[in-house]
Amino acid sequence: MNLIYVHTHDSGRYMQPYGIGTDNPNFMRLARESFMFHQAHCTAPTCSCSRVGMLSGMAPHSSGMFGLAHRGFHMDDYHKHLSHYLHDHGYYTVLSGVQHEAKDDSVLGYDERFTKRAPSSRERDLASLAYALDFLRSGRNGDKPFFLAFGMHSTHLVYEENHDIEEDFVLPPPPIVNTPETRHDFSNYLTSLRTADELLGALLDEVDALGLRENTVVIYTTDHGVSFPEMKCTLTDAGTGIALFIRHPQIGRGASDAMVSHVDVFPTICDMLNLPHPDWLQGKSLLPLMKGETDKIHDYVFSEVTYHAAYEPQRGVRSNRMKYIRLFDEDTHKPLVNIGDHEAKDVYLTSKLPRLPRKREFLFDLVADPMERINLVDVPEYREEYEELSRVLHQWMVDTHDPLLNGPIPMEPGQIANKTSAISPFEPCYDCDGNQVD
Numbered sequence: 470m471n472l473i474y475v476h477t478h479d480s481g482r483y484m485q486p487y488g489i490g491t492d493n494p495n496f497m498r499l500a501r502e503s504f505m506f507h508q509a510h511c512t513a514p515t516c517s518c519s520r521v522g523m524l525s526g527m528a529p530h531s532s533g534m535f536g537l538a539h540r541g542f543h544m545d546d547y548h549k550h551l552s553h554y555l556h557d558h559g560y561y562t563v564l565s566g567v568q569h570e571a572k573d574d575s576v577l578g579y580d581e582r583f584t585k586r587a588p589s590s591r592e593r594d595l596a597s598l599a600y601a602l603d604f605l606r607s608g609r610n611g612d613k614p615f616f617l618a619f620g621m622h623s624t625h626l627v628y629e630e631n632h633d634i635e636e637d638f639v640l641p642p643p644p645i646v647n648t649p650e651t652r653h654d655f656s657n658y659l660t661s662l663r664t665a666d667e668l669l670g671a672l673l674d675e676v677d678a679l680g681l682r683e684n685t686v687v688i689y690t691t692d693h694g695v696s697f698p699e700m701k702c703t704l705t706d707a708g709t710g711i712a713l714f715i716r717h718p719q720i721g722r723g724a725s726d727a728m729v730s731h732v733d734v735f736p737t738i739c740d741m742l743n744l745p746h747p748d749w750l751q752g753k754s755l756l757p758l759m760k761g762e763t764d765k766i767h768d769y770v771f772s773e774v775t776y777h778a779a780y781e782p783q784r785g786v787r788s789n790r791m792k793y794i795r796l797f798d799e800d801t802h803k804p805l806v807n808i809g810d811h812e813a814k815d816v817y818l819t820s821k822l823p824r825l826p827r828k829r830e831f832l833f834d835l836v837a838d839p840m841e842r843i844n845l846v847d848v849p850e851y852r853e854e855y856e857e858l859s860r861v862l863h864q865w866m867v868d869t870h871d872p873l874l875n876g877p878i879p880m881e882p883g884q885i886a887n888k889t890s891a892i893s894p895f896e897p898c899y900d901c902d903g904n905q906v907d
Contacts, residue, residue: 472555501722505724508710513529514701520692530870541883550577562580566621626696689714694709698814728788769786779886792858805823
């Protein structure tokens with residue numbers, strides 16, 4: 470059985486299959502042919518950590534991945550990456566397009582890599598698609614089954630400029646105020662999403678044209694929430710909620726509201742490809758859900774942030790009904806630098822609220838307050854839920870050897886971050902000794 474893994478940047482569940490008012494025919498096509506997960510969550514709502522969480526099957530802190538790869542953060546052992554694992558088990562492995570797990574993609578263990586940049590995200594993704602299609606047509610894998618990772622950059626800032634979406638009829642995501650600026654910003658995101666949809670369609674067409682559908686699993690996912698304020702780099706569902714479709718030729722269409730995590734994808738792949746589970750995996754296979762053997766595999770799923778542009782240590786746990794988040798830094802002000810620079814951020818920063826200190830702990834009732842706006846951590850009626858989830862989170866940190874339990878997590882030599890007081894990620898970065906880095 471072959472495996473194709475398709476992923477897009479910073480798009481969460483903001484696409485047509487999850488009810489967003491836009492035209493994504495190829496995402497809809499794949500969703501209709503796949504098993505779809507309505508309550509899938511990433512391990513971390515930041516680029517490198519979320520991808521490593523899925524492609525290692527571990528919480529990011531368990532793999533040593535505490536920040537962004539292009540800023541020097543890394544896994545402790547890249548042989549625990551899915552590409553190495555599949556290569557070692559007889560797969561021909563190909564990377565075409567974006568990866569964000571390593572600064573040097575040669576450590577990832579792919580037999581072939583195409584990760585060239587271009588003047589625009591669209592041009593970059595078109596070149597990556599051309600390489601992926603060439604590989605599929607070439608037969609370079611010989612007699613081996615193949616693993617193709619196709620990563621698209623289009624929905625990452627900076628977005629394509631909208632030219633034809635009627636912005637008066639666009640509604641930004643719920644955490645975002647509705648203004649002409651934010652409607653324009655979200656229209657640009659939707660324009661970029663259409664590019665991703667177009668390229669996905671071309672890839673699926675080629676799989677069908679080459680007669681590969683019946684022996685190829687296609688997994689599509691996103692890394693975390695959209696790069697808007699109160700979404701990406703937050704542990705609310707707007708940050709951790711992801712799209713996840715799995716097209717398996719012997720299972721077909723289906724859907725589940727079971728709460729699942731990116732750490733479940735690696736063990737699922739092992740089961741679909743009849744491979745043993747390596748001993749480092751922390752998730753559970755999704756196959757029992759896909760086969761209708763159960764309607765639940767987790768009581769809790771977990772997520773985290775340590776570094777993004779700047780240090781913002783926090784951990785969270787989610788049940789079907791409740792969410793608990795704990796901040797671990799003494800300074801509870803939101804590092805505004807961890808929000809990408811664009812028009813929605815400019816509007817957001819006209820308010821005083823983002824600059825006020827936050828509570829150290831948050832408890833949300835996801836049934837009555839799905840937008841996670843009412844902090845119940847001090848409400849007596851929710852004391853039982855608070856005690857349960859705070860205990861569960863602490864025990865998970867102990868079980869997964871989270872170094873945050875022992876105090877702040879410092880950077881290592883070669884790693885850089887912005888100061889937490891910065892506003893833009895394009896402001897100066899500093900190394901572990903406090904030296905400014907160009």
